[in-house]
Amino acid sequence: MNYLLHILIMINIYMILALSLNLLVGYTGMLSLSHAAFYGIGAYISTLLIMQKGIGFIPAFLLAIAGTTLLSFIISIPSLRLKGDYFVLASLGFQIIIFTILYNWVGLTRGPYGIPGIPRPNLFGIEIDSILSYFIFSGIIAAFCIIFLYLIGDSPFGRVLKAIREDEIAAAALGKNIVRFKIIAFAIAAGFASVSGVLFAGYMRYIDPTSFTLMESIFIVSIIIIGGTGNISGPLVGTALMIILPEILRFLRIPDAIAANMRQIIYGLLIIVILRHKPQGFSGEYRFE
Numbered sequence: 001m002n003y004l005l006h007i008l009i010m011i012n013i014y015m016i017l018a019l020s021l022n023l024l025v026g027y028t029g030m031l032s033l034s035h036a037a038f039y040g041i042g043a044y045i046s047t048l049l050i051m052q053k054g055i056g057f058i059p060a061f062l063l064a065i066a067g068t069t070l071l072s073f074i075i076s077i078p079s080l081r082l083k084g085d086y087f088v089l090a091s092l093g094f095q096i097i098i099f100t101i102l103y104n105w106v107g108l109t110r111g112p113y114g115i116p117g118i119p120r121p122n123l124f125g126i127e128i129d130s131i132l133s134y135f136i137f138s139g140i141i142a143a144f145c146i147i148f149l150y151l152i153g154d155s156p157f158g159r160v161l162k163a164i165r166e167d168e169i170a171a172a173a174l175g176k177n178i179v180r181f182k183i184i185a186f187a188i189a190a191g192f193a194s195v196s197g198v199l200f201a202g203y204m205r206y207i208d209p210t211s212f213t214l215m216e217s218i219f220i221v222s223i224i225i226i227g228g229t230g231n232i233s234g235p236l237v238g239t240a241l242m243i244i245l246p247e248i249l250r251f252l253r254i255p256d257a258i259a260a261n262m263r264q265i266i267y268g269l270l271i272i273v274i275l276r277h278k279p280q281g282f283s284g285e286y287r288f289e
Contacts, residue, residue, distance in 0.1 A: 005135045009203055011243050012138040013196045016145045018223045018235035020192035026229025026286045028185045029165030033217045034091040035193055037098035040212025041068045042194025043201040047118050057121045061198050065191045072190035080182045095214050102209040114208030121202045138199050150232050161185055222267055226274050228284015237283045
């Protein structure tokens with residue numbers, strides 16, 4: 001039972017990550033390779049505030065979102081003036097910078113040693129101390145995020161983002177400030193990624209920089225490529241598939257020495273097949289071409 005709940009908790013966490021990245025890739029047409037950086041920033045801000053400053057979980061949770069969103073504004077203002085491959089390279093550079101800081105600033109983040117003993121979330125005196133209660137807690141947070149991101153996508157703001165995705169010049173001709181809309185979308189996506197970081201830190205009770213690498217960003221991108229983008233259902237399908245698939249492979253009795261590499265090979269083959277035969281993913285709206 002605990003094993004199943006663990007998988008469901010991870011689905012809740014990655015669901016928020018995939019949906020938030022979908023706001024950039026599927027709605028705005030911007031491929032970002034820095035999502036794991038914001039995921040990690042949220043985890044570290046909340047952890048450091050709780051463990052070093054003695055701040056409660058709820059204020060730390062809100063400050064992690066605010067801090068990550070503010071940082072995304074600082075990063076996005078120059079980088080979102082770039083387009084296409086240049087923006088992808090800028091996001092890649094930011095991902096590497098954040099990982100390097102987390103890994104080498106030992107005095108603050110403990111670097112490769114990580115931060116153990118992170119307290120469980122405490123809500124108004126009630127500690128989320130069991131795996132079942134954490135599943136319910138993360139599920140409620142994920143549900144709120146799904147609803148909020150659905151409302152964003154279905155709003156006039158979301159329709160402008162889709163217009164930018166389809167034709168920036170036409171959207172600009174209609175009087176839309178393209179850079180401003182991109183900055184806001186980037187900030188919203190970063191803020192939601194930090195929510196996943198807070199949930200991950202509280203659940204695992206240990207974080208280190210290796211959980212927030214470039215490979216993690218690529219994995220999140222893989223989720224939305226396989227599931228699909230431009231709507232809500234695509235990222236949800238992709239998250240369930242990409243989290244459950246490695247667990248299925250465990251039952252194939254693949255030797256531990258090659259299991260990790262085999263999973264990466266299967267992920268790569270899935271992406272190739274999806275892009276070749278179903279560019280919109282299993283349940284997406286936007287076609288990768």
